[in-house]
Amino acid sequence: MREITLIEAIREAYIEEMQVDEKVFLVGQDIRGGNFPNTTGLVEMFGDDRVLDTPISETAMVGSAFGAAQMGYRPVVDFMSGGFAYVAACEVLLQSAQHYFQHGGNVSVPLVITAGVGAGLKLANEHSVTPHAMFLHHPGIKVAFPSTPYDAKGLMKSAIRDNNPVCMFWHLALMMEKGQVPEEEYLVPLGVADVKREGTDVTVVATGLQVKHALEVAANLESEVSVEVVDLRSMEPLDYEAISRSLEKTNRLVVVDEDTERCGFAAELIAQVVDKSFDLLDAPIERICIDNMPIPGGYLEAHVLPNPAKIETAIRRVIA
Amino acid sequence: MKKSIDAKKGKGPKAKLSNDQLLTLYRNLVRADHFDKCYVRRIQAGQLISFYHAGEGGLAPGVGACSFLRKEDILWPHHRAHAQGHMLSKGIDLKYYLAEHTGKTTGCCKGRSSYHWSFPEYGVFGTSGCIGAGFSPTVGWGLACKKNGDGQITMMCCGDGGSNRGTAHESFLMANNWKLPIVYLIENNGLAIFSKHEDMHPTKDIADLAKGYGMPAVIVDGQDVIAVAEATLKAVEHARAGKGPYLIEAKTVRIQAHGVGLPDLVDYTPRSKEEIDELRERDAILICRERLLTEGLLSQELIDQIEAEATQEVADAERFADESPVADQLDLSDINKLVYAE
Known part of the structure; x- marks a missing residue:
């Protein structure tokens, strides 16, 4: 099968969906030129009324999608960097996400929020933050975070x-990662996890770049520990069944979440496991997150981020 | 009072209103006044939930701006008087809003929001508790109107306080960049909650902002519902013709406190009775009634009839709301069904 990069896979999702549905359009800052290559060349294909550049005006940029979505369009808002979503937090989280329930379920809001996120490029907090927990904290929006080009394309189409x-972040460190993507059309549904590696001793649940890290560790430990890696792919909807199925085999859990530990997704997931699957556990749960401090830039960032070494330590602790 | 900001684009012959249109404005103003008084009475009697921001004195801008919109035009109305004048002028039956505001299952939001409105079939999608929030989706509605390409426009209404938000700047910027069919109506009553406009905004006229975006703008006497309607027709025509957005600043007044139950202060000092009496002299209903009497369009008999019809309409809405079941059941067995669309 052919191999393409994650960012090219997202670009293909845009092209396919824009070809079949004229209501789909893209809006963002400098996306016509392709600040990231997921939008390169699309303005030539679809015209500048479907690939729209905005000024640095995040509230109106989201507003352009929120309003148009209520009128039957299907906009994709490209925030460029996940940290920039904070600028329009009210427009995304209180308005777009909660409009449907708050207004009696009268109007649906079909829009996509996307951005490159994640640390590793030494860019300091605003460009390194992964704000998925902030989104998850506001019922009304779905959140996906793929780890492979295949999943990225299929999830974006869904x-x-x-x-x-739906908020779909993609990790900057995976942008040029290559993976198998079929030529023919497919979808990856939101809310269906994928067991990326089967194992029997310990379950590692992760998303985004941390799936790659977990797989690396699992391969390295192959002769000692049988590690199962569950890639959630989306955190809302959450495929809890996939986690409990895995725990039935392994009875041990490590959660890796590239986000600040305090009040993060890992905390939420662990609370759910304790609540629903406590009897399956043979050991205390471990979590690997970003330390509770601003993400530094420069070489310092490596200290606070999840990485394969920290994941390995956690695995060794839960099987000890 | 009326002055043109952009002499080249802002001035022109007045739109001529028909006799029917003039009577519609008067009728809508009276209806809006009756609903406003009903809400004040009910919230003081504990018959309305959440809060209410009385509209007395400031009802004419919304009525003037919304009485002649098309059903399919998009409207973000102003929160003052909880947009009742705007909404009834657009053709919306306010009994479903009163039912919402009394927490009933028949409410326009199924009793989920208390004061939010939602009438998508009339192009009124909803509201927000954050003042000035409408500036953001207005860009999207304007964009969709333009894409739809059939002359549909978006009317965005806001007070002087809301226009101070950064969302206003971003909205003006993008609406003008993309030449979107949007009419911005700034209903400037000179007061935020307690703060005077001149303490919060460096120039007397908010319409001055329009120049910076190359947007035509006009200032009208917001107590003159006919002047507001004439300015609106011109602005709407401009937007429908694909010439881009237009800003109207209607200078109006606020007679009651910001919210029912709040003290009536300017800065931190109570407003005097004399001050309020002076504002009452500029009552929009009186101004309109006098004009229509002079033009021979109104008679005492018709005045009484319009009053009686408005009284009946409010009574019918109250009965509908009061007789509807309270929305106090929430099926939490499948929350996602409530929170997410299928």
């Missing part, structure tokens, strides 16, 4: 077709 706001 996100565009969904009748709700």
Whole structure:
């Protein structure tokens, strides 16, 4: 099968969905030129009324999608960097995400929020933050975070077709990662996890770049520990069944979440496991997150981030 | 009072209103006044939930701006008087809003929001508790109107306080960049909650902002519902013709406190009775009634009839709301069904 990069896979999702549905359009800052290559060349293909550049005006940029979505369009808002979403937090989280329930379920809001996120490029907090927990904290929006080009394309297509706001972040460190993507059309549904590696001793649950890290560790430990890696692919909807199925085999859990530990997704997931699957556990749960401090830039950032070494230590602790 | 900001684009012959249109404005103003008084009475009697921001004195801009919109035009109305004048002028039956505001299952939001409105079939998608929030989706509605390409426009209404938000700047910027069919109506009553406009904004006229975006703008006497309607027709025509957005600043007044139950202060000092009496002299209903009497369009008999019809309409809405079941059941067995669309 052919191999393409994650960012090219997202670009293909845009092209396919824009070809089949003229209501789909892209809006963002400097996306016509392709600040990231997921939008390169699309303005030539679809015209500048479907690939829209905005000024640095995040509230109106989201507003352009929120309003148009209420009128039957399917916009994709490219924030460029996940940290920039904070600028329009009210427009995304209180308005777009919660409009449907708050207004009696009268109007759906089919829009996609996307951005490159994640640390590793020494860019300091605003460009390194992964704000998925902030989104998850506001019921009304779905959240996906792929780890492979295949998943990125399939999830983005599902996100565009969904009748709700969907936030799909992609990790900057995976942007040029290559993976197998079939030529023929497919979808990856939101809310279906994927066991990326089967194992029997310990379950590692992760998303985004941390799936790659977990797989690396699992391969390295192959002769000592049988590690199962569950890639959630989306955190809302959450495929809890996939986690409990895995725990039935392994009875041990490590959660890796590239986000600040305090009040993060790992904390939420662990609370759910304790609540629903406590009897399956043979050891205390371990979590690997970003330390509770601003993400530094420069070489310092490596200290606070999840990495394969920290994941390995956690695995060794839960099987001890 | 009326002055043109952009002499080249802002001035022109007045739109001529028909006799029917003039009577519609008067009728809508009276209806809006009756609903406003009903809400004040009900919230003081504990018959309305959440809060209410009385509209007395400031009802004419919304009525003037919304009475002649098309059903399919998009409207973000102003929160003052909880947009009742705007909404009834657009053709919306306010009994479903009163039902919402009394927490009933028949409410326009199924009793989920208390004061939010939602009438998508009339192009009124909803509201937000954050003042000035409408500036953001207005860009999207304007964009969709333009894409739809059938002359549909978006009317965005806001007070002087809301226009101070950064969302206003971003909205003006993008609406003008993309030449979107949007009419911005700034209903300037000179007061935020307690703060005077001149303490919060460096120039007397908010319409001055329009120049910076190359947007035509006009200032009208917001107590003159006919002047507001004439300015609106011109602005709407401009937007429908694909010439881009237009800003109207309607100078109006606020007679009651910001919210029912709040003290009536300017800065931190109570407003005097004399001050309020002076504002009452500029009552929009009186101004309109006098004009229509002079033009021979109104008679005492018709005045009484319009009053009686408005009284009946409010009574019918109250009965509908009061007789509807309270929305106090929430099926939490499948929350996602409530929170997410299928």
